[in-house]
Amino acid sequence: MIVNVDVNGRLRSFDVPPGAFLLDVLREAGYLSIRRGCDTTSCGICTVLLDGKPVPSCSYLAIRAEGRKVTTVEGIPEEAAKLARHFGEEGADQCGYCNPSLALAVYALKQTRPKATDEEIRLWLVGNLCRCSGYQSQLVAIKRYLEERP
């Protein structure tokens, strides 16, 4: 079946089987920034923004995205670069596998709650696991990014 989705501002039509998940459809279409980390919607690595809200694409049926706006990190290159600068300064990036999804989640936080407290940041990102960093350097970098005004 055909599903019509706005991906990063471009209208796309995908021919998908009914049970296909958004993650697989997008990766198949070449949006390689979205990656799989688990099978149980537990790690946050497959996060995309659906009409601006973070959603785990590994368990989101592609057909449910009909007529909606999907944003991958390729759609927010300037914001990702800004966050990357703070990550670089804090040494908060290691393997990088979770970083595109983290950039989307943090960008959504900035849209929703730009003055988030440490506790609000932790809660907002509790589903975005990272096994490399120990989290603290990321918290510092994320705060700097949130404080940055356009």
Add this chain to the structure above:
Amino acid sequence: MNVVNKPLASLDGKALMMGRPAYTDDFAAPQSLVVKVLRSPHPFARIVSIETDEARAIKGVACVLTHKDFKRISFTRAGQGYPEPSPHDKFVLDEYVRYVGDEVAIVAGVDSSTAEAALAAIKVKYELLTHVLDMETAVGNPSVIHPEPEAREMFPIGFEPKKNIAAAYKMNVGDVDAVLKKCDVVVKQTYRTTAQAHVAMEPHAANARFDHQNRLVIYATTQTPVHVRRIISQALAYPIANIRVIKPRVGGGFGGKQAIAAELIVAAVAIRTGLPCRYAFTRKEVFESSYSRHPMNIEMTLGAMKDGTLKAIDCKVLSDTGAYGEHALTVFMVTGSKVLPLYNKVEAVRFAGTVVYTNHTPAGAYRGYGAIQGNFALESAVDELCAALKCDPLAFRRKNMIREGETSPIFAIMGEGTEGTAMTMETCKLPFCVDRGADLSDWAHNHPRRIVAKNRVRAVGMAIAMQGSGIPLIDMASATVKLNDDGFYNLLVGATDIGQKSDTILAQIAAEALGTTLEKIVVTSSDTDVTPFDTGAYASSTTYVSGNAVLKAATKMKETLVAEAAQVLGTTRDQVAFDGSTFVAETGRLTLKDLSNRLFYNHDQKQLSVTESFCGHKSPPPFMAGFATVEVDLETGEVDLVDYVSVVDCGTTINPKLAQGQVEGGIVQGIGMTLFEEPVYGKADGKTVNSDLLSYKIPTRLEIRKLTTEFAISYEESGPYGAKSVAEIGIDTPPAAIANAIYNAVGVRVRTLPITPEKIWRGMQIRAGKMEESK
């Protein structure tokens, strides 16, 4: 120093954040077959029959492989140097399955659902065998896990498969029993550690295809590309010169990607079908079918005099390697060799033990590699001894711990499966680490405990640790520095960046030596056709071993450049000053840009390229002191980790922020192992209960409240710009430091990881006389 010891941003961080294609599965060839593996539902069984006709007949199924399709060649997946210190006890596919998740059959289909259909259509008849799950009953059990005649050791490692023994070892210095008899106080306890899953965020993956020369090209999530190439060649009897292994970016390893996993399977499918194929582990496969940390039971006996002098250490280990003996001997030896020298002034020390096969998921390399298990036992026991002696734990450690300029006989006796290498501690800032950690954790105020609220106690506990910097005389790394026109360089390294950002710190070393900036160094790692040899990312080797290779190559390149410039300037090399961009002599000036363009295009044309190698003659240990501040709820036994202070001596930090990331990442993995991580098996069926990220809990952002990390000023002469390695040291202290803090808080000594609120609560009930101790 201009580049080294500077907190520069990593070379690849920005592009990775922006989502550039970078990881293994991003490079699968178009139209790749999808590979899946049928895995054993039984912990121990023999395959009586396996029917594949129906699966093969499904439209779109390209191949179905069973044990009948492979020559019986025994090998080890461990991913170590050659000959390996791990027994060759694995086959690509075998008629025996030895754990839940062991490989039974390999299928490849045009897409995922076709491959799934093929898996479902395979009919296997198993003869169930009696499984062995308790490591205490493995030795001499009538159920023999490796009865096959092909299983063998490459050199003597104490391998006795008929008794379910994968490896064994013992050593002693002095007469432990006699010294213990003379001691005023003896503490003897058994400490138990559990398996731990690595949970690198990128699941294991590999893809394969044949290139324009009909060579097999494999992209893989590996820490050890050259070992992968060798093992594939060996296990599939395929010419090694026809194999190319490319390691793109890797989404975390921590030891879990040292062993071969998906690589062998895609190689087999590509060779069989001639078609490109891809295989990505599910998270369940990562949990069940890669490998985990060796669980150990460690009996630790310490003897001391009333004045607080430690006289003897006796350490007996039983280690569970699961179904295959990957890293069986070496992990277990590190439990002694990178732990016991911490207290080098003892009169006698003994270390002995056995590594047994069971029908668990195989154990293998995991950051800490035996040292974290041994550290939990030793540093818990030291605090128990201090309690018995009524001695301050800091004073005891200051009195007995190893110091700069000292050695331990253990270094010469115990190596990685072989004899060790004698060495003196040229750098050991443990006294500073202990003092500074005590300040930062407010030891004077928080030790042993203070009440912070009704039913809430705060306490601090600590532990010291050491690790290594590569395996001396075994780990070899090499690096090539190549000059390009316009005066920038390629740095080709076999060193394997798996997310620890080794490309960045190696580029910093090269830039420092060449007097240039990071932008002028283009790093490539790793591609077995392109990059020079390096044993890979393990044993805390990259900064020290690969870093030294890079330093040698860059230094020699600089000398070569000066020699070339001297010729152009018509003078001798000693008359030329080079600041990294301009050569200056009395006879004239020449920019590097002009020299390199001249060398490529104009006069006496040639390519300047330098390759150098390094193999360490010692393994200078990084040291640290870890201080855990906890708050324990007296009603529920719940623990909040308020702060974890790390003071680390890793020599010079090549990049202080990235070094901090290594330490803190290790600390948090150690915290997970201490407080909640534990793969759980059904006792009856041997199946894992929690092989997914819903039920296997790793630390999230909520548990990590505060990490305080500092580095001692330290300069290791034998390291590149004074550096030692730093990848593993961070993980070692949390189990003992947190256990000691909890004891200080509530008087409950938990000797079995993980330290759950339930264990603490039970301990408090027993102390209050409300509950009896259970066996």
